[in-house]
Amino acid sequence: MTETICQLCNQNHQVYSVESIYFAIIDQDEAVLNEVGITKSKKRLNEFSPPPPPKKTFWARFSPDSLMLLVVVVFLLIPLLLNQNLNLNQTIGLILVFLMYLLFRNKLLSWYQGQQKLNQEHQIFYQQDIKKWQRNLYCPVKDEVFTATKD
Ligand SMILES: [Zn+2]
Numbered sequence: 001m002t003e004t005i006c007q008l009c010n011q012n013h014q015v016y017s018v019e020s021i022y023f024a025i026i027d028q029d030e031a032v033l034n035e036v037g038i039t040k041s042k043k044r045l046n047e048f049s050p051p052p053p054p055k056k057t058f059w060a061r062f063s064p065d066s067l068m069l070l071v072v073v074v075f076l077l078i079p080l081l082l083n084q085n086l087n088l089n090q091t092i093g094l095i096l097v098f099l100m101y102l103l104f105r106n107k108l109l110s111w112y113q114g115q116q117k118l119n120q121e122h123q124i125f126y127q128q129d130i131k132k133w134q135r136n137l138y139c140p141v142k143d144e145v146f147t148a149t150k151d
Helices: 018-026 030-036 042-048 064-081 088-135
Strands: 136-139 144-147
Touching (some): 018 088, 018 136
Antiparallel strands (some): 136 144
16 A cells, blocks of 8 residues: 545645445454554444345335235135134135236236346446445545545
8 A cells, every 4th residue: 555645635645545444443453443543333234334234114015915815815724723614704815816816916916026126226336335435535634435536
């Protein structure tokens, strides 16, 4: 590593990549931490941490069809477990639930696909955030993290 003109304070000094500091804190690499002049602490770790991965929305995990299948299986399983036959009311109930599902299936499917798409977009933003984080530098003079401009 060599001294460069720091893009943050315009002074000639060593700048460090935030990614390498982060892994030095994780790995408890005292040599690197001493050189940078950073004491490891929870606050410091948060400061240098990569962006957290996006949370998947709950309903995007299961397709409507597999949820419906689950409902049907449970419906059929309960009388079996109770050692009873499915009576007429239960049979009609099951058929009605199924018909209702068919009626709304297209709407549910398009909503589900929308959720999937949203997750994919979040994933793309996350990748961009990670790339930006990997470009982040640390200026020990100002004790600040900054994003390097592409050169
Ligand atoms: Zn600086």
